[in-house]
Amino acid sequence: MRFERITDAIGNTPLVRIDPSVHGLRTIDLYAKLEMLNPFGSIKDRAAWNMARPGLATAADEGRTVVELSSGNTAKALAVLAGMHGVPFKTVTNRMRIPEVKDLLLLLGAEVEELPGQTECLDPTNTDDPLTRFHQALTEPGGAYLYTDQYYNDRNTQAHVDGTGPEIVKDLDGRAPDWFIACVGTAGSSTGVARVLREHDPRVGVVGLVSSKADFVPGIRTIDEVQEVGLFDPGTYDTLASVTADEALDGMLTLARRCGILAGPTSGAAYFGAVRHLRELDTAPAPEPDVDRPAERRTAVFIVCDRIESYLGYVRQRRPELLGRPPQPNSLATLADAEVREAPDIDVEGAESWIEREHPLVVDLRSPFAYTALHIAGSVNIVDELFGELVRGGLPFSKSRPVLLACPVGEQSARYAALLSRMGHPDVRSLRGGIIAWRDAGAPLVRE
Amino acid sequence: MDVPLYLEPRLESRLASLLRARTFLHTLAGGLGSPLNVVLPDRIAENLAAFRAVYRRHHLSGGIYFAHKANRSSALVRRLAATDAGMDVASVRELQHALGAGFAPDRILATGPKNGEFLWLAARTGTAVHVDSPGELDELAALVRDHRLPRVRVLLRLSGFRTPGVRLLSRQSRFGTAEGDLDGLLKAVERHGDAVELTGVGYHLDTTSPAEKAVALEGCVKALDTCRVRGFTPRAVDIGGGFGTDYLADGAQWQRYTTELTNAALGTRPPMTWRRHTYGLRNENGTLRGALALYPAHRPTAGARYLDELLSLPAPSLGRPLATLLLENLYELHTEPGRALVDQCGVTLARVLEVRRTQPSERSEAVDDRTSPGHLLVRLDANADDIGLEEHGVLVDPVLVPRTARPVPDTGPVAVYLAGNLCLEADMITRRAVHLPAAPRPGDLLVFANTAGYCMDFSADEAQQQPVARKAAVWQEEAADGLPQEDAPWHWCLDEQYWPHVPRRTKGTA
Numbered sequence: 001m002r003f004e005r006i007t008d009a010i011g012n013t014p015l016v017r018i019d020p021s022v023h024g025l026r027t028i029d030l031y032a033k034l035e036m037l038n039p040f041g042s043i044k045d046r047a048a049w050n051m052a053r054p055g056l057a058t059a060a061d062e063g064r065t066v067v068e069l070s071s072g073n074t075a076k077a078l079a080v081l082a083g084m085h086g087v088p089f090k091t092v093t094n095r096m097r098i099p100e101v102k103d104l105l106l107l108l109g110a111e112v113e114e115l116p117g118q119t120e121c122l123d124p125t126n127t128d129d130p131l132t133r134f135h136q137a138l139t140e141p142g143g144a145y146l147y148t149d150q151y152y153n154d155r156n157t158q159a160h161v162d163g164t165g166p167e168i169v170k171d172l173d174g175r176a177p178d179w180f181i182a183c184v185g186t187a188g189s190s191t192g193v194a195r196v197l198r199e200h201d202p203r204v205g206v207v208g209l210v211s212s213k214a215d216f217v218p219g220i221r222t223i224d225e226v227q228e229v230g231l232f233d234p235g236t237y238d239t240l241a242s243v244t245a246d247e248a249l250d251g252m253l254t255l256a257r258r259c260g261i262l263a264g265p266t267s268g269a270a271y272f273g274a275v276r277h278l279r280e281l282d283t284a285p286a287p288e289p290d291v292d293r294p295a296e297r298r299t300a301v302f303i304v305c306d307r308i309e310s311y312l313g314y315v316r317q318r319r320p321e322l323l324g325r326p327p328q329p330n331s332l333a334t335l336a337d338a339e340v341r342e343a344p345d346i347d348v349e350g351a352e353s354w355i356e357r358e359h360p361l362v363v364d365l366r367s368p369f370a371y372t373a374l375h376i377a378g379s380v381n382i383v384d385e386l387f388g389e390l391v392r393g394g395l396p397f398s399k400s401r402p403v404l405l406a407c408p409v410g411e412q413s414a415r416y417a418a419l420l421s422r423m424g425h426p427d428v429r430s431l432r433g434g435i436i437a438w439r440d441a442g443a444p445l446v447r448e
Numbered sequence: 449m450d451v452p453l454y455l456e457p458r459l460e461s462r463l464a465s466l467l468r469a470r471t472f473l474h475t476l477a478g479g480l481g482s483p484l485n486v487v488l489p490d491r492i493a494e495n496l497a498a499f500r501a502v503y504r505r506h507h508l509s510g511g512i513y514f515a516h517k518a519n520r521s522s523a524l525v526r527r528l529a530a531t532d533a534g535m536d537v538a539s540v541r542e543l544q545h546a547l548g549a550g551f552a553p554d555r556i557l558a559t560g561p562k563n564g565e566f567l568w569l570a571a572r573t574g575t576a577v578h579v580d581s582p583g584e585l586d587e588l589a590a591l592v593r594d595h596r597l598p599r600v601r602v603l604l605r606l607s608g609f610r611t612p613g614v615r616l617l618s619r620q621s622r623f624g625t626a627e628g629d630l631d632g633l634l635k636a637v638e639r640h641g642d643a644v645e646l647t648g649v650g651y652h653l654d655t656t657s658p659a660e661k662a663v664a665l666e667g668c669v670k671a672l673d674t675c676r677v678r679g680f681t682p683r684a685v686d687i688g689g690g691f692g693t694d695y696l697a698d699g700a701q702w703q704r705y706t707t708e709l710t711n712a713a714l715g716t717r718p719p720m721t722w723r724r725h726t727y728g729l730r731n732e733n734g735t736l737r738g739a740l741a742l743y744p745a746h747r748p749t750a751g752a753r754y755l756d757e758l759l760s761l762p763a764p765s766l767g768r769p770l771a772t773l774l775l776e777n778l779y780e781l782h783t784e785p786g787r788a789l790v791d792q793c794g795v796t797l798a799r800v801l802e803v804r805r806t807q808p809s810e811r812s813e814a815v816d817d818r819t820s821p822g823h824l825l826v827r828l829d830a831n832a833d834d835i836g837l838e839e840h841g842v843l844v845d846p847v848l849v850p851r852t853a854r855p856v857p858d859t860g861p862v863a864v865y866l867a868g869n870l871c872l873e874a875d876m877i878t879r880r881a882v883h884l885p886a887a888p889r890p891g892d893l894l895v896f897a898n899t900a901g902y903c904m905d906f907s908a909d910e911a912q913q914q915p916v917a918r919k920a921a922v923w924q925e926e927a928a929d930g931l932p933q934e935d936a937p938w939h940w941c942l943d944e945q946y947w948p949h950v951p952r953r954t955k956g957t958a
Contacts, residue, residue: 113615117657118744120690130617131739213703224710227736366776367768373673373777408775409507439778447676 007081009039010049011163015171015301022258023275025282029299030274031177032255033168035189035306036263040077042306043164047188048077050159051148059087064146067138069093069131072101072219073306074150074186079108087146092134098218100310150186152230160192168193168301169200176200179281179300181207181274183220183266184240187232189303194236208237209273212244218314219266219305241277243269249319251275256308264311267304274302330392330423332415343418345430348441351404360402360427363387365412366435374445376406376438384412391416395423402427410434452861452883453705453720455745456697457844457897462491463792465934466922467847467895472938473797474851476920477893482799483830483917485904487519489527489946490923491793496533498752499785506759506771508781513557515689515786516542518901523921523946524793525549530948536689536784537575540566547573557603557686559652559784561623567591576601578650578686580623582636589640603648603686603782604633609667611764619654627667634678646675650686650782656744658758661687665770666763669777684780687758691788692750695743695844695898702746705843710736722865725879727841743841751788787901794900796917798830798846798877800892806865823881824864826888831868831875834917835896836903838878845882846894859887866894870912919943921950 003009014037018030035043052066059066059082066082068074071093082089090111105112115130138147150156169176176197182190190208197204210226211217223242226232234240243251245265252268255261278300316323346354354360355378362379364371371381382390384407390396397403403420405413405428413430420428431438439445459467466473466488477484492514499512513536514528522545525535529550537543538560546556558570559578564587570577571591579585579602592600607624625633637646649671651664668685675682696702711717713729714736721727728741749757759771759781766773774781806823837844846866863883868875888894896903908916920940927936941950 111615113617114659116617116619117655117660119619119654120656120692213707214699224707224736227710227714230735232735367766367773369669369673369766369768370773370776370778373676408772408778411507435776436778 006039006084007049010045011038012167013037015168016261018259018271022254023278025275025278027282027297028178028278029297030278031172031299031301032259032261032267032271032304033164033301034261034304035164036261036267036304040073040080042073042077043189043303044073044305045077046159046163047150047156047186048074048081048148050162051150051153051155052078052081052146054155055146056081056085056087059146060085062144064144065090066146066148067092068148068150069134070150072098074148075105075110075112076101076108078148079105079110083109097216097314098310099313104310150188151228154231156186156188157192157195157231160189161195164189164303165193165196169196172299172301175299176204177301178203178298179205179207179274179278181209181270181277181300181302183209183217183243183270183273183303183305184226184229184232184237185219185221185266187226187229187236189305191231191233191236193303205238206236207239207241207273207277209269210240210242211248211269212242215245217243217245217248217265217269218311219264220269239277241273243273245318247272249315252308252311253322255304261304262308263304264306264308265314266306267302270302270304274300330394330419331388332419335415335418335422339418339422340415343414343430344421344428345410345414345417345432346404347432348438348443351429351431351438352443354402354429355404358402360404360429361397362404362406364435365405365407365416372447374435374439374447376435377444377446379406384416387416391419391423395420395425399425402429404429404431406431406435406438408434409436452863452885453708454698454701454883454885455705455843455845456701457847458694458697458792459847459897460792461934462488462924463795463897465924466795466938467849467897469938470849470853472940473849473893473895476922476940477797477799480918480920481915482797482828482893483834484797485521485794485899485917485919485943486797486940487521487523487794487900487919487921487943488792488923489521489523489921489948492524492527492790493531495751495789495791495793496528496531499755499783499789500532502752502756502759503781505756507775508759508771510684510780511555511557511782512789513782513784514789515784516546517906518786519790519794520545520905521794521900521919521921521943522549523919523943524790524900525551526946527948533789534782536786540569543569543573543575557782557784559605564591571595571597571600574598574600576603576647577644578603578605580605581625582633585633585636585640585644589643592643599643599645601647602637602644603650603684604630604637604646604671605686606630606649606651606664606668606671607653609651609664611663621654624651627671630671630674634675634680637680638678646680646682648672648682648684648686648779648782649675650684650688652688652784653690655690656692656747658754658761659764661690661758662761662770663764665758666766666773669763669766669773669779672777672779683778684782685774686782686784689784689786689788691752691754691783691785692744692747693787693791693898693901694747694750695745695842699746699748706740706742709740721880722876723879727879741841742843745842745844751785751791754788755783755785790900792898792900794898794904796830796835796896796899796904797849797893798828798835798896800826800888800890800894801829801869802827802890803864803888824862824887825867826864826894827867827869828877828894829869830877830917831870831911831914832877833907833909833911834868835877835899836906836908837896837899838876839907840902842903843880844897845884846896848884848886848888849893849895851889851891851893861885862887864888869914872912921946 038045075091211220248265248269251272407413417430511534513534534555535546553573553575605624608626713726863881866877924936
């Protein structure tokens, strides 16, 4: 396959059958539409390109900036597309909840603005909600914006009417599937695909998935939030069901570990929601015998919308055990409480004279910022995280030289003193009460 | 009505026990009138201990200053005086009150924008002043010089913190000095070095978002570093308040309720509110616009737990957890909790005067509401300014405490509008239909739980010469042997007669 432009690689994604031994459905073939294989990584490439294309060619000459409300894949695709056309891109979001995406957007050259949180002291007469202000700014005279407006823009839906929908029908040998399952974010893909499938066969069952209200699944709105979407029409869906973050992660794990589909939690939600919905229908007979359809087997399609890599932080937060590592040999986690209690230490007065007499190596475990501000004269700064890494490999200094460890209150230094003693250092001590006790005793701290 | 849309209040053991003391509550309201505010001073000490425990867990020292504006009660302030808490006062009267309750000036912080009297009394008594603007600093320094007062400890209130990478927008604030203008402010502090001593900086952000506060807290640590470079020896970061309160017992009820509010605004269900009020939501061609103007009444992470979570967040640019950042830079942490410190510390009682059906002419209300048997209008002997929950956007149901012990006729769940005692259409204590398990009757009490934070006396006044609520302090003695503590008898005295030693020589019992 040879392309002249990367944008020509958008669309025409594979439709892959999920092994029945994974989902356990006996009479239904479940297919995944792999939108994650779009060049910028998600289904949003289609909508972003379709929405931005008409204005992009002239945007640079007109000095326009592409603007969107997005905290994820749409912003990512628009950032790339705007950059390729020499146009600045700015996205405004409510709380970026996926830190990897935030960093990636900055890397791609986007400007990111986050809206403030809810007020703590409510002023019921205040009608100035930040989004209203955003829309006002866009329509101010002289504003040079190319606003793609993904939640209202029909070109978002149209991208799927022209692309995603017909591709599914073509790959199913000209037939629409019996069910189509999609997560609802901007509602663009589900609305567009559903329109095409229903034109082919009005009996298609469309399942829209929203995120459970108290939960957060990236890229999906809750049942209340979908009401804020201009493209959302409840009539599109035969069923609206909700999925929790936990269920999305279960689905994601199944796709990744058993199907070889390295997709993110949104796709996991779609898979989970699809199987949950279809399981109940698996044994029911087809609604009416149909000469056009095979008697027993029916088909369902769900959307795999993006890739797994950006969601490691999301997984770490919700399922840390999935990323767990066994404890390291020389780590604080291996210390018993008794060992820490018996760690050798020394009080401020003792430490001052010890430093004078024997010149121990003074190691300050605080961060460089705090160390730079004030520290014990002659000390070296090895921040605790780094120190932990160092001792994992063995003692980082000679046994012949005594060591005084210092941290803010003497807690962490005691634990490292215990660890270093166990590793065979003959004279390591913790500064009792830490740098705070040192300061409170009036002992000198310097800034160099 | 399908399922009643309850928003049941979160009642921890003390408050739950008080609400079970039916005769006691009716005796109090009978003697002191309706509306009546009741405060639980022992609870505020427990809340303080929870905040202090978070400090201890992070090895942090520093003051926990009660934001007095949340409640005017003397009992609560005097009870706090018997602990290690401090007071955050925002007016000369609040300062006088704190001093009179037993707080020495070194435990008081004067905050907010100040007038001359307030500055004078703070300076004269040696109360630390949280400086709101450069002009205020000049005024304070002039006072100190003119009257040859000792140097006054000052903290600088900063705002407009900048973030690395992503621009985090914050609401515009009327208060504080922009972080970018710190240099000018420090020049003023240097100029006034004979009159003031810089002890720290602080912020107070009106947001529920910990991410915004993390930016501000780190900004303060960096600002203090600048202060150190300039030769000052500051010791504290003051992160203000805004730790929040969880008002509701059941998060699922809140989720369901807000979904139905959304549906009502879109017109896909019958209205749930008086005159179709929509709490800030609106329907534009079938799409929801606007934002729900409500306090997030269901907040699983509130109060001391919110502080714990904030302190555990990484600093946005330096990467260390915020608690570690404070600790290793040798700074103390000051907090000014208001609402969070009086969580579960008070209730407001209101007597039911009249119960009637809403008029059938209210076509928009009853007629097209096919699922409801019709709403009741319950008139209370209190007005919307006495019970500030609605004004502060806090949606939570009152608890019905019937007048008599004989069984209530089983009306089943009802939806009621709560109207006030003013001759004013707008005097609605709730603009929403409140669902109650049974219909109230005249003479019953409705008890609004957890009103001590801003919803008790913040805006109460004598409109139409209706009386302002009296305030009573209540407490329990040690339970008799073998009895659970929550069933111990309740005692009371007038709020202004409460002193921390009072519980030991019990006054009124009922």
